[in-house]
Amino acid sequence: MTQYSYIDIPFNLRHTCWFCGEPSNHCVEFPKTASLFAKVGHAPIALPACKECASVKYAKDLTSIWAVRDQIKHALIDKYAKHLGIGENWTEQELIDSEFTGSTLGGFGRSAWKMYQIAKQRVEYQGWPLSLDNIAIEAYDETSGFEFEGTRYASIHSCIDYFTKAAGVDKELLSELVNIVSSERFSYALRIAKLNKNVSNTKRLAIVDEVLLQESEQQEILLEQANAMFNPNIEEVSVAGSTAPVFAIQWALANKVEDLAQLCALEDDYFDYFEHLGGPAAFMSYNGLQLYFEVRQNAEWVEQSDPNKQYWPS
Ligand SMILES: [Zn+2]
Incomplete structure (x- = not known):
């Protein structure tokens, strides 16, 4: 059978x-x-x-x-x-x-x-696609x-x-390069390995050291850029019982969002960026930011109560 x-x-x-x-x-x-x-x-x-x-x-x-x-x-x-x-x-x-x-x-x-x-x-x-008697085989690809x-x-x-x-290419060199730059940048690692096919131990070590150095410098630059984007002097703002947290206001400033309409236009970006907070927390912070922008339409309020007024473009 x-x-x-x-x-x-x-x-x-x-x-x-x-x-x-x-x-x-x-x-x-x-x-x-x-x-x-x-x-x-x-x-x-x-x-x-x-x-x-x-x-x-x-x-x-x-x-x-x-x-x-x-x-x-x-x-x-x-x-x-x-x-x-x-x-x-x-x-x-x-x-x-x-x-x-x-x-x-x-x-x-x-x-x-x-x-x-x-x-x-x-x-x-x-x-x-796999099927048996017209019924799809649901075989999840977990490889x-x-x-x-x-x-x-x-x-x-x-x-x-x-x-x-x-x-x-030299297997050891390529493996070490992939370890450093991660498999996401495989083509970069491969390019270096292809340029250095027959390497001595000394040469391999030198290449690895150089790439390590490059990578750490790159990390520092990225960190500096990220820090520069976010103004550390921002204070949170509470309006009508809702709070616009520091991170939300920093995000708005870094993304050049200056009023409600611009915030609306970038709503999806906001929720993508703060996805890690989870739905309710992201929503509450967004709501606080909305109220902050609303109240900022009042010049008198800005003058008297906005702790961040000097950071917004006038
Ligand atoms: Zn075959």
Whole structure:
């Protein structure tokens, strides 16, 4: 008895590998063992796959189809590192200009660019939405995947592995740079690593120190800018039982909000900025700020009672 049901397959994709988009005539069954059937949250499924994707031995304890996909993609990246490296090290025009004789082409010759494109497409391919008998499979994607320039990697570490293999960068250098500048600025770390492919230990340390220094200087500048934006002499203002807190008035001044109409126009910005306060607290402070602006329309009140009058543009 077959326990796995085929996922729904759009007619135009009926011979397509769900994992990489190549022609398929094999399948991947998930989850791997009957003992996991109860843990995956949907019926056991079979997905059309090409011979290569189907032959990847994914870990038998995986309970998420997305984790399976990540492992298969990683296997493809590993296998085609050389092909992918063509595009990481060359542009198409450089290949044409070199008349396909560069030694880094690894003997691929004229088909080099094509081979790069095929490998890249397979790695980037995102299958179609999963469903069984027209009922969507709600499989939450909880994998810690990392996306860079349109390609999804199983994690930041496999992305680093990829560029180590495909682009020949120094793994230790790239890893340390990513630690310093965070994965959000991966392209910056990669650029430095690509410029320093064969580094000695001494040179690597020097680069890391330099980037560390740059980063701490950058942090200081940002902090100074933030402090400069917010006037530390502001005092809170209470009107009719509501209070405009110091932070709300500072925000208004920093954003050049000077009257009710301008405040209204930036209402969404205000609530985005103070989201961390939670709804009621953000609303109360906004309300206090509104009342403050209202009462500021009265010149006499401003003159006699506004503790911040000298900070507002007149
Ligand atoms: Zn495939």
